[in-house]
Amino acid sequence: MRILGQMVFYALFVVVVGVFSAWPVLRVLGNDEAIVSVSFSLAGERIGTCRKFTQEELNELAPNMRRPADCPRERHPVRVEISANKKILYSATLPPSGLWSDGESIAYQRIVIAAGEYDLSMNLDNTGSDSTFRYSQSAHVTIAPGRNFVIRFDQLSKRFVFE
Amino acid sequence: MLSLLQKTGRAGFKILQRPMSRVFSPGHSPLDQLGSLSIFFCWIVLVSGIWLLIFFHTSVSGAFESLEYLTHQQWYLGGIMRSLHRYASDALIVTVLLHIAKEFSFDRYRQSRWFSWVTGMPLIWMIFPLGITGYWLVWDELAHYTAITSAELMDAIPIFTGSMAANFLSDSVLSDRFFTLMAFLHLIGLPIFLVFGIWLHLFRISRPVISPPRTLMSGTLLAMLVLALVFPAESQDKANLSQATQSINLDWFYLHTYPLVRAWSPGWVWTMLVGITGLIVMAPWLPPGRKQEPAIVDLENCNGCRRCADDCPYGAIDMRPRSDGKSYTEEAVVVADLCVSCGICVGACPTASPFRTRSDLVPGIDLPALSAATLREKIKSASYKDDHTSRILTFCCEGNRVGKQLQSAGEAVIYVACMGQIPPSYLDYALSRGYADGIVLTACADGGCRFRFGADWTAQRVMRTRDPHLRKRIDNRKIAMIWRDKNIAPQQMSRHLQKLRASVDSVVRHGDAE
Numbered sequence A: 001m002r003i004l005g006q007m008v009f010y011a012l013f014v015v016v017v018g019v020f021s022a023w024p025v026l027r028v029l030g031n032d033e034a035i036v037s038v039s040f041s042l043a044g045e046r047i048g049t050c051r052k053f054t055q056e057e058l059n060e061l062a063p064n065m066r067r068p069a070d071c072p073r074e075r076h077p078v079r080v081e082i083s084a085n086k087k088i089l090y091s092a093t094l095p096p097s098g099l100w101s102d103g104e105s106i107a108y109q110r111i112v113i114a115a116g117e118y119d120l121s122m123n124l125d126n127t128g129s130d131s132t133f134r135y136s137q138s139a140h141v142t143i144a145p146g147r148n149f150v151i152r153f154d155q156l157s158k159r160f161v162f163e
Numbered sequence B: 001m002l003s004l005l006q007k008t009g010r011a012g013f014k015i016l017q018r019p020m021s022r023v024f025s026p027g028h029s030p031l032d033q034l035g036s037l038s039i040f041f042c043w044i045v046l047v048s049g050i051w052l053l054i055f056f057h058t059s060v061s062g063a064f065e066s067l068e069y070l071t072h073q074q075w076y077l078g079g080i081m082r083s084l085h086r087y088a089s090d091a092l093i094v095t096v097l098l099h100i101a102k103e104f105s106f107d108r109y110r111q112s113r114w115f116s117w118v119t120g121m122p123l124i125w126m127i128f129p130l131g132i133t134g135y136w137l138v139w140d141e142l143a144h145y146t147a148i149t150s151a152e153l154m155d156a157i158p159i160f161t162g163s164m165a166a167n168f169l170s171d172s173v174l175s176d177r178f179f180t181l182m183a184f185l186h187l188i189g190l191p192i193f194l195v196f197g198i199w200l201h202l203f204r205i206s207r208p209v210i211s212p213p214r215t216l217m218s219g220t221l222l223a224m225l226v227l228a229l230v231f232p233a234e235s236q237d238k239a240n241l242s243q244a245t246q247s248i249n250l251d252w253f254y255l256h257t258y259p260l261v262r263a264w265s266p267g268w269v270w271t272m273l274v275g276i277t278g279l280i281v282m283a284p285w286l287p288p289g290r291k292q293e294p295a296i297v298d299l300e301n302c303n304g305c306r307r308c309a310d311d312c313p314y315g316a317i318d319m320r321p322r323s324d325g326k327s328y329t330e331e332a333v334v335v336a337d338l339c340v341s342c343g344i345c346v347g348a349c350p351t352a353s354p355f356r357t358r359s360d361l362v363p364g365i366d367l368p369a370l371s372a373a374t375l376r377e378k379i380k381s382a383s384y385k386d387d388h389t390s391r392i393l394t395f396c397c398e399g400n401r402v403g404k405q406l407q408s409a410g411e412a413v414i415y416v417a418c419m420g421q422i423p424p425s426y427l428d429y430a431l432s433r434g435y436a437d438g439i440v441l442t443a444c445a446d447g448g449c450r451f452r453f454g455a456d457w458t459a460q461r462v463m464r465t466r467d468p469h470l471r472k473r474i475d476n477r478k479i480a481m482i483w484r485d486k487n488i489a490p491q492q493m494s495r496h497l498q499k500l501r502a503s504v505d506s507v508v509r510h511g512d513a514e
Helices: A002-020 A055-062 B002-024 B034-055 B062-073 B075-105 B111-138 B141-155 B176-202 B212-228 B258-263 B264-283 B307-311 B344-348 B372-380 B400-410 B424-432 B454-462 B492-512
Strands: A025-027 A033-042 A079-086 A087-094 A105-114 A117-127 A135-143 A149-156 A157-160 B246-250 B317-321 B330-334 B392-397 B410-415 B437-442 B480-481
Touching: A002 B002, A002 B062, A002 B212, A033 A079, A033 A087, A055 A087, A079 A105, A087 A105, A105 B141, A105 B212, A117 A149, A135 A149, A135 A157, A149 B480, B002 B075, B034 B062, B034 B075, B034 B176, B062 B075, B062 B111, B075 B111, B075 B212, B111 B141, B111 B176, B111 B344, B111 B400, B141 B246, B141 B258, B141 B400, B258 B264, B307 B317, B307 B344, B344 B454, B372 B410, B392 B400, B392 B492, B400 B410, B400 B492, B424 B437, B424 B454, B437 B492
Parallel strands: A033 A149, B392 B410, B392 B437, B437 B480
Antiparallel strands: A025 B246, A033 A105, A079 A087, A079 A117, A117 A135, A149 A157, B317 B330
């Protein structure tokens, strides 16, 4: 009888372990949905140009600190805006990384959208402008259900690319 | 709030414990062995993991296929090993969480126990990443989901530059080096820290139980094997980074917080995890604190016999060279920070004898909250109801509800910090000096004791297998140790007392020499 009781206990234990090891099923995305992933890293322009030190300024600096010009390290944030069928899908102002704000701006965003055809409009600016975009691009795409549609910004060609 | 949580937890464990104590031997119930069962599951994970490692390919293209081979072609061994690896890992989470809940509910995390409590927390923070990195290595759809969600969590930590999650957006970005890194973390890095963490967790515990009883081990292993055969662990579809994960069979033991990353945000999930961790770590110092005075040594009466140091479950007594010039080689020194004021040392002290008359009753080691002298006075002044044939004196450890029931029924009850606090000479004293006809000792059974070993040591002394022994002139039938008889539920105490009275009456009628 005790053995039987122990067997019941062990059975209950492994049932709990077995069941919650893979159930309930997690529904991450609807059947007619897809993901648009925006992911890239891009450095903004420096916030200013180098300025040559005057002789007086150089004289005031310690000998080991003297250099010909003062070049600011900080960069502008990168502003990005992606619209699908004229609706804003993703809009962000990405600050530069690093303690001195001199690193690249990082974009990463996953957006759930309904599968279908879209007119994408992608704009990006890294010059610090509030009103205009340096890079603009449009595309007509078809996004299938369950697709992970990745939008990147290629630093070499300075264009948005899809994967 | 904490008291309410503890009370609820205790009630829950008692409900679980009741049927278990009917089918498992005392001390062999899984609820009594949660810590050692967790270590046992670690062993299963280790052994099965070594087998998996032999066949595992640490590459983007090879990882999934190598596990498919193990699961399907080599199902009779590799498949079983894989299932054991997975289910033992899941079972580990169950036992670890129950272990934490039990120690908290029974208030075994304060005072000197803070160290084991606090050092247990990093173990959790190692076990979860171990399981999660294990899921990455399978490189199926679950791995894809786990990798992206874990990376999003990591990206929320402001010390990292760049986006880790960006590495899992297309197959062109992912390289074999990722699997090398994961394999390093899963197979070497985290396990080494885990082993060190377990050692640290047990560092301050005297006589830690790290192996469950063999019957429990074999039963558990057999059950795991049956589960592995009936419901073998399998991969989901191979990870395809160009496709978004639509639905997955989530392992809720390890990945229960992951859905929250999408529902809330990585930042909020971190806030929750860090908050819960902080609360758990701070718990030993949160009210209601109950620091009692530690045991004190009286060198005049301490002969350095070491019994107290041997019996202390918390290693709170050091034996050091004699400092008072007496001819004994050692003296006992209480480490106040480690002492939980259970009084088990007093129960082990041969100088704690109530028969002493020539000098004051001051033993070599004593508990200020309930001194040996006070305990003797309580025995002498115990009052009994007149309507019973024999007078039964009950010793009850604090917090045991049997004592309250008996007290309200008019029985004589003396509370002690722990059952192990009672030296056997006190039982002898109560019976041989006529202060009681029979004695009931009630301690919490099946691991419910606030302290460790106290009830066991007392039982062994009464059975005369542990020093100091109960003297032979005392008939054992006059002493009932309630926690040793698993069939006695607290509600049946009055019936049991009647039985004990009958037994005591019979012993008295036929003489003690029988």
